Amino acid sequence: MSETALAAVQKPTAEVPAIRLRRLTKSFGETNAVDGVDLDIRQGEFFSMLGPSGSGKTTVLRLIAGFELPTSGTIELEGQDVSGKAPFERDVNTVFQDYALFPHMSLVDNVAYGLRVRGMGRTERRERAAEALGRVQLGKFVSRRPSQLSGGQRQRVALARALVVEPKVLLLDEPLGALDLKLRQQMQIELKELQRSLGITFIFVTHDQEEALTMSDRIGVFNNGKIAQIGTAHEIYQRPAGPFVANFVGTSNLFDPVVAGRLYGRQEQFVVRPERLSLSWDRSAAMHDGVASLPGKVTSIVYVGHATQVNVALEDGPAVVVLVGTELPEGEQLLGRDVTVSWAHRDAVWLPGEA
Template identity: 65%
Template sequence: MSDAPPAIRLTGLTKEFGSVTAVDHVDLEIGAGEFFSMLGPSGSGKTTVLRLIAGFEQPTGGTIELFGQDVTKKAPFDRDVNTVFQDYALFPHMSVLDNVAYGLRVRGVKRAERRDRAMKALEAVRLAQYAERKPAQLSGGQRQRVALARATVVEPKVLLLDEPLGALDLKLREQMQVELKQIQRDLGITFIFVTHDQEEALTLSDRVAVFHDGRIEQLGTPWELYEQPASRFVADFVGTSNLFDPERSAALIGREGEHSIRPEKLTLNAHAATAHGERSAPGTLVESIYVGSGIRRVVDLDAGMRVTVLERNDRSRASDDERGDRVHVTWHDADVVPLIPPGE
């Protein structure tokens, strides 16, 4: 087992803006070479944590370590990290090559070396053929890759990414997710990625921290967050869940406390469940929504709650010809997830 320190260690990290606590005693370790995402809604504290790591904000309390070195009070330029922003911040009058080489120029690297290193950085993001173009001559995705090359050419130990794909359209964002993961693997450095997009976080990350009200609500792999959400907030924010309050849990699931079931774990049947380990509840189908890869069925259960069932699109029947039908919503006991209240 390695004794090497983590890339980032946050201990009791706190940030207050007047009477508002934006970050509330966060403890976190991020491993070297890890693709780590901080996920949460606006105001959850994730971006403030990133800015604290970068040195753009000073903490009210706690410490920040970078590979075992305390950098809490160091200026941004004295930390071996670099940041990629959503707006790219490229110099429009410079060529792509000069944009990428700019950080090396500021550091006093000689012209021939900085040109060579900048070209290698552009090759890493597959843009070497565009070296002499101006940023305005590139697509949004290409400009994003230039920003990545400029951030990595100075060889930071940690790269911070502040919602870098947020300005791209959906198709381009999906393409850039694949590109970004490949670039991170090729470079082998620690990426810390901030996003409010749960699908983006699940797609890219080795681990994800879900932020809520300045704290980490849950920390785990994408699989753990989706399949085993620890709270109502995580179950509802990461993907879509059917949430059963204590009363419905007792009546329908036969368990105490709150529980969740993912829509794809439910099925619609004409009759009640009879297989071992399965349960079902009667209801009325109120809506069928065609979503391309599947059909989303909305059912009002007789027990007084509405659930969503996601079916695969593997049949040719119309999506809106069954409203008002009586159905049974069926699930397996193994797919029911208990939700632990905050603080327990």
């Protein structure tokens, strides 16, 4: 076989997923932590698993890593079944929230540790470790110890250590959870840029919707051991597949079938995002073509910096949150004030029923 033909056989194509899960189940006693998950994660994709505590996302990550074995179902890595293999037999690596750096080692030795375990010579492994540190903008600090670094720098060392062994897939288990808000936001951008430059498949577990929306090519929203929806950040935010996704990802105003029937003649639930609602500080706004309006009363006002959240109890509907980006009326008592809440019909997102 020629070298060209051999390379074509060995190199995975874009059609072969980096990770494929089929009917994946993990039970702990009578509890199904993962309940029949089917998922394809593409080559070179930044895929986030998003969900509340106990939704199954971290268990799925541990199953992919090999730290847990499935009760049933299969896990494929670039087309190869690895369901029963040990962690060291899978070409993946994991970055944890606590980083787990060796405090007595320099940064270069921390990063080179995985190569040392694999039997690589000292000179070569230190060269590769130094290159990996340079890739995460820490090339000047190779001799420092972890205690001499900030939280964000330690996080980058953990990334370099995971990447230096050139895994096919990098697993990240809430690696930004211990950072303060500003540093976490900075690291979100840096992490996405690093993934894009390396072209490695990243699987990122988080319960923070902002992290998932900011960094991901696609997101899988988990609930009760199942995937409630898979899609891009835009798809999941603008077109949630059900009430759980609508309420978990961002803030949604949920209208029940009774209100829907009165306004639209449809006995289904729908949601409208707070930024899609408009607020009139009186009850003069009338319903007209393309717009729905309901009267209500202001119950609270919360200033959030870039806007103001106005909570309104609708007379013939639920309590809703309206995001107001303009200045509020000055010199007037706004709490308890009668107002009108309106939205364009096109901004009402209809929700299918959930099993």
